[in-house]
Amino acid sequence: MQWASKNAQAAYPGRIRIHPDGQDMEPNWLFAKRPVSEVRPGDHAWLAYSGPEERDRVIGTFVAGALRSEEKVVYVTDEPAERLPGLGPRTRLDLCALTERRQLRVISHEHACLDARGRFDPDRMLRVWEREVAEAFDQGFRAVRLTTDHSWLLEAHGAAADLHQMLGCEHQVGDAVSPSTMAMAICQVDRHACAPDRLAALRDTHEVLVEVDPEFDDGVLRITRTFEPHGLRIEGELDAARHGVFAQELAQVSRPGRRVHLDLSWLGFIDLGGLHLLAEHAAERTTAEALVLDNLQTDVKNVIEMVGWHRLPGLARGRDRAPGTEGVF
Amino acid sequence: MALEHRAFLYGGTEEFLAVAVPFLRAGMEAGQAAVAVVRQPNFDALRDVLAPYAEQIDFFDSAEFYLHPVRTLKLYQELVNEKRPRRVYALAEPVWEGHQPRETLEWARYESLINEVFKDSDARALCPYDRRSLDPAILDFAQRTHPVLTDGRIDLENPRYVTPPVFGAGCDVVRRFDRRPPDAEYLAIDGEDLHRLRLFVSERAIAHGLSDQTVQNLVTAANEVAANALQHGIPPMGVWVWRDGPELVCEIGDHGYWRPHPLTGFIPPESALVRGFGLWTVRLLVDLMELRAGWDGTFVRLHVSG
Numbered sequence: 056m057q058w059a060s061k062n063a064q065a066a067y068p069g070r071i072r073i074h075p076d077g078q079d080m081e082p083n084w085l086f087a088k089r090p091v092s093e094v095r096p097g098d099h100a101w102l103a104y105s106g107p108e109e110r111d112r113v114i115g116t117f118v119a120g121a122l123r124s125e126e127k128v129v130y131v132t133d134e135p136a137e138r139l140p141g142l143g144p145r146t147r148l149d150l151c152a153l154t155e156r157r158q159l160r161v162i163s164h165e166h167a168c169l170d171a172r173g174r175f176d177p178d179r180m181l182r183v184w185e186r187e188v189a190e191a192f193d194q195g196f197r198a199v200r201l202t203t204d205h206s207w208l209l210e211a212h213g214a215a216a217d218l219h220q221m222l223g224c225e226h227q228v229g230d231a232v233s234p235s236t237m238a239m240a241i242c243q244v245d246r247h248a249c250a251p252d253r254l255a256a257l258r259d260t261h262e263v264l265v266e267v268d269p270e271f272d273d274g275v276l277r278i279t280r281t282f283e284p285h286g287l288r289i290e291g292e293l294d295a296a297r298h299g300v301f302a303q304e305l306a307q308v309s310r311p312g313r314r315v316h317l318d319l320s321w322l323g324f325i326d327l328g329g330l331h332l333l334a335e336h337a338a339e340r341t342t343a344e345a346l347v348l349d350n351l352q353t354d355v356k357n358v359i360e361m362v363g364w365h366r367l368p369g370l371a372r373g374r375d376r377a378p379g380t381e382g383v384f
Numbered sequence: 385m386a387l388e389h390r391a392f393l394y395g396g397t398e399e400f401l402a403v404a405v406p407f408l409r410a411g412m413e414a415g416q417a418a419v420a421v422v423r424q425p426n427f428d429a430l431r432d433v434l435a436p437y438a439e440q441i442d443f444f445d446s447a448e449f450y451l452h453p454v455r456t457l458k459l460y461q462e463l464v465n466e467k468r469p470r471r472v473y474a475l476a477e478p479v480w481e482g483h484q485p486r487e488t489l490e491w492a493r494y495e496s497l498i499n500e501v502f503k504d505s506d507a508r509a510l511c512p513y514d515r516r517s518l519d520p521a522i523l524d525f526a527q528r529t530h531p532v533l534t535d536g537r538i539d540l541e542n543p544r545y546v547t548p549p550v551f552g553a554g555c556d557v558v559r560r561f562d563r564r565p566p567d568a569e570y571l572a573i574d575g576e577d578l579h580r581l582r583l584f585v586s587e588r589a590i591a592h593g594l595s596d597q598t599v600q601n602l603v604t605a606a607n608e609v610a611a612n613a614l615q616h617g618i619p620p621m622g623v624w625v626w627r628d629g630p631e632l633v634c635e636i637g638d639h640g641y642w643r644p645h646p647l648t649g650f651i652p653p654e655s656a657l658v659r660g661f662g663l664w665t666v667r668l669l670v671d672l673m674e675l676r677a678g679w680d681g682t683f684v685r686l687h688v689s690g
Binding site: 275 | 458576577578579582601603604607608611614615653654655656657661662665666669
């Protein structure tokens with residue numbers, strides 16, 4: 056099945072993830088991790104969210120971004136439109152008008168993916184999505200953004216959920232979306248809804264891992280919110296020209312009684328002023344609110360070890376991520 | 385109790401042992417922590433004589449312990465902290481051979497800094513100097529960096545001793561830089577963003593064949609010096625990089641006049657929050673950092689190899 060594809064190009068092949076040490080950090084290195092605003096036609100993306108905050112920020116951006124431009128949204132859910140992420144009153148979108156001109160399609164499970172006996176019917180969902188995409192093409196929309204949350208399937212049936220059926224469904228969605236120049240999809244799952252191995256198996260049917268848009272990105276430093284654990288991911292190089300924005304973001308995520316984790320797996324450089332800044336921030340916090348440095352890279356770790364951890368009071372050494380868990384944990 | 389820092393000039397192994405052995409033995413008998421950092425061949429001789437106490441003494445070969453003055457000072461500090469509440473009795477004999485004059489100067493400064501860094505500790509340091517083989521200039525340094533001289537029996541207050549700030553200032557005043565070679569590569573520092581500077585330095589460091597860690601250390605150090613110049617210096621400013629045999633030299637210059645206190649950046653700071661942390665870390669990261677300020681501006685030269 057191919058949807059509204061004007062040519063057979065494979066859209067956006069995954070970036071190869073090579074750890075800056077030169078080693079593959081993840082065995083599944085073909086994933087492209089993409090901020091939600093950079094999801095584009097042909098992407099079959101995966102979001103294993105940690106909670107409502109993360110889900111709402113990703114899906115809210117995905118949905119509202121489409122509706123503010125000439126793109127269509129197809130959301131399969133039993134929630135009413137006004138309660139969907141990105142569509143609350145604060146977004147000031149005219150949901151009635153959007154629904155009327157079929158730019159916003161909120162379709163219930165019953166009408167999208169259940170058979171006559173109320174069981175999950177992947178073929179039906181594919182047909183519905185295909186129909187919606189074709190219609191969008193005729194209506195002149197530039198693109199179609201599809202999304203649904205699969206958690207109910209996993210939660211309703213627990214360990215008995217038919218993983219093979221879901222994997223088959225995901226493969227079909229992937230086959231349909233990937234060559235498309237119009238359609239893009241985000242499959243959502245509550246990462247607590249099933250066991251990690253099943254989650255990983257589902258994730259592996261997607262080429263793109265979607266995440267929140269970065270808080271800051273100037274091509275040298277990128278700062279992205281993380282939700283589980285709570286904190287920030289710092290990528291690139293942190294130096295004096297960027298201390299201000301970093302301190303600001305750090306203050307944003309610093310909440311009473313809560314540890315802040317900094318994921319440094321992609322931080323290639325931190326200047327001594329940056330270490331000073333971290334120590335200064337940590338000094339104002341209690342042990343329960345410590346600043347935890349996770350996934351330290353060799354280069355940065357060497358500098359810290361040379362200086363000595365004891366010269367950075369309040370900074371705690373965190374864990375190193377187990378390989379293969381990206382997009383799952 | 386205060387630090388005891390004595391120099392002792394010996395001629396030959398026999399004289400060496402006659403003073404070193406009773407010193408360490410006194411430490412052990414008092415239940416304190418005896419540490420011997422000694423050069424060959426005295427190292428072997430001392431171990432033989434003190435073989436019955438081998439378990440109670442920490443022995444280090446000077447050739448492995450005295451590799452980098454700033455790191456060695458840090459090492460000693462860690463040692464003193466680790467042995468607490470016991471008092472450290474350190475027999476401490478630096479290596480003086482095989483250095484360039486600028487390196488010898490830093491080792492002399494290191495001896496002087498001992499007086500400052502450990503002034504509030506109760507450590508006892510006895511520093512042997514081989515008067516037969518060492519250059520007279522080094523023996524002269526020893527006299528200016530040790531408040532007490534001893535022959536093993538009598539301690540003499542040393543009239544030639546000068547305090548660490550005075551000695552350090554003296555080291556800085558005599559500093560001369562060799563001319564930069566004509567093929568030194570230059571990058572102007574303009575604007576606040578040091579990303580290009582890091583790229584410039586790391587590319588050349590990699591091309592020179594330095595290890596990953598040395599490259600990162602140099603980049604971190606150069607970035608710090610440049611950030612400091614941006615904050616306090618006067619433009620124009622820039623960075624030069626050139627090869628000097630096995631060494632790579634990186635110099636950051638501006639047109640300000642920066643003359644920090646002679647101890648700034650030499651005393652291991654308690655934490656990253658203390659003033660001087662940046663400068664101390666720069667010295668820790670590279671083989672040698674030299675600072676020269678004059679009519680033509682302020683220049684910081686970083687040397688690395690390996």
